[in-house]
Amino acid sequence: MTPDTLDGRAPLPLRPNSLREQIRESIRRQLQHGEITPGDRLVDVEIANKLGVSRMPVREALLQLVNEGYLVGTTRGFVVPTLSLKDIQDIFEVRRLLEPQAAANAARNLTPEQEATLREALARAKKAHAARDLDELAAANRLFRATWLSAEPNWRLASTIQRFVDQVQIVRLGTLKDPETQDVVIAGLEKIVDAFVRRDAAAASALMMTFILDAERSFFAAHATREAAGDNYQRHAIP
Amino acid sequence: MTPDTLDGRAPLPLRPNSLREQIRESIRRQLQHGEITPGDRLVDVEIANKLGVSRMPVREALLQLVNEGYLVGTTRGFVVPTLSLKDIQDIFEVRRLLEPQAAANAARNLTPEQEATLREALARAKKAHAARDLDELAAANRLFRATWLSAEPNWRLASTIQRFVDQVQIVRLGTLKDPETQDVVIAGLEKIVDAFVRRDAAAASALMMTFILDAERSFFAAHATREAAGDNYQRHAIP
DNA sequence: ATTCGGGATATTGTATCCAGTCACGCCCAA
DNA sequence: TTGGGCGTGACTGGATACAATATCCCGAAT
16 A cells, blocks of 8 residues: 555655755754854755755755745745744744643653653753853753654644744744853753653643743843844844 | 845745746645545646646645645655544644634734625525535635634744644545534634624634534544444545 | 566656846946 | 946746656566
C-alpha cells in the first residue's frame, strides 16, 4: 500500500535527503541560531553557487520558508522580516493558546529518556547562565523545547508551536542578553522540569503559560528601554 | 523602502497573480468543495498539460499544499491523505485551542459589513437546510467562517485556523449529510451570529467551543455507525 | 501455483535557459 | 544643487531538458 495516509505520524518529507530539504533545514538552523538576522537578504543564485547546486532546489527551499513564515519574498530577493510589535504580539498570542495545552499533553507522555534530556538541558542552561555564555544558553533552551515538544503526541500541534517559536526566537535572542531575564528563564525552566518529572499536567500547563507571559513581558520591557534610548531594534538606516 | 516588514498585515504573495498562486488556490478550492477526495492522485505533469503551463509552477503549488498539510507527497504522485481517526482528533484539538479565542477577537472587531455578510451566510444556510441542498449548505458554512475569520486581526491565527478547518472539511462534508447534524449546525450558527451582532466576545468564545465540540461529536458518532455497518469512510478497495 | 527478480515506465528531483520586472543609480536639466 | 526621467542590471518567475528512482508488471524458476 502506498503511504497515502498520515496515520498520526509526522509526515516525513517525500525524499528526506532531497537537496531541497537539506537546504531548507540548513537555512532554518541558521535562522534559529541567529546567524541570519532580520534585514539580511537571501538570493537563491548566491546560495546555489555557494553550495554548488542549481537555483531550483534553493528556490524551492526559500519558497517553503516563506510559506512557513520565516522569510518574506520581495521583488528583489528574499529577506528575513523585521517583525513589528504587532507581529510579535500576534505570535505570542498563538503561543499562549497552544503551548500550555501541549505542555500538559507532553507531561502525560514523557518517556524516561526525554525526562533525562530535559534535565540535561536544564543543567546546560544553568552552566551557560553561570558562564555568561549566551549562545549555549540559547542552545540549551532549544534543546529543552525540542525535547518536550517531541513528547507531544499531536504532531500538528507540536510543529505549529515550533514554527511560531522559531519566528520570535530570532528577536528573542536579543532580550536574552539581559541577566535579569536570564534569571527568570532559568527559574521558569526549573519549575517546568519539576512539573514534567512529576508528570503533573496541570502544573506544566500553568507554568508554561507564565513562562510565555514572562518572555513576552521581558521582550516588551526590553523594547521599551531600547526605544527610550533611541535605539530601535530594527536597526534603521544609519544617517 | 522595501516591504521587508510584515507589519501586521497578511503577507500577500509576492506576485498574487503568479501561476503558482493561481494553481494553488485552484486546487485548494477544489479540495474545499470536495471535488478532490481522499485517495485521489495529483500528478504535476498531468495538471500542467491540462492548464497549458509547464510542470514547474504546478509542482511548486503542490509542494506548498503539502507543506500546508492538504496533501502528502509519495514517490509516485501527490495524493490527498485519508486522515486516520487520530488525525481528526488532533486537528480538532488544535481547533478547540484556537477558534474560541479567535471568535472572541472577531466579535470585538466585527464591522457592519461583516455582520451583514454573517447574516446572509446564516440565511443561506437555513434556506439550504430547508431545500436539503448539501452543497449550498457547505458553501454557506464556508462563507460564514471566512467572514468571521476576516474580522480576526491576528492573521497568523486566522490562517492557521483556516488550514486546519480545510483539512477536516473534506471529511466533514460526509457527516453534514445527516439531517440531525444539520439541525445542530444551523442552531449553532444562529447562536453564534447572535453573539457576534451583540459584540459579546465571551459568548462568541463559548459558543464557538460548543460548536466545535458538536462537530467533533457528530463526526465520531457518524463514524461509529458507519463502522458498525461495516462501511469504512476511507472507502477501501472494492472486492 | 507461487515467489523472486529484472527491466520498462511513470513520476519526481535537479539543472540550465529564457523572459519579465522592478529597483537603483546615473545623468541631465532647471 | 536638487529633482526627475531613463537606462541598466540584478533578481525572480516560468519553461524546457535531463537524471534518478521507486513501482509495477511480467516472466521464469522452484
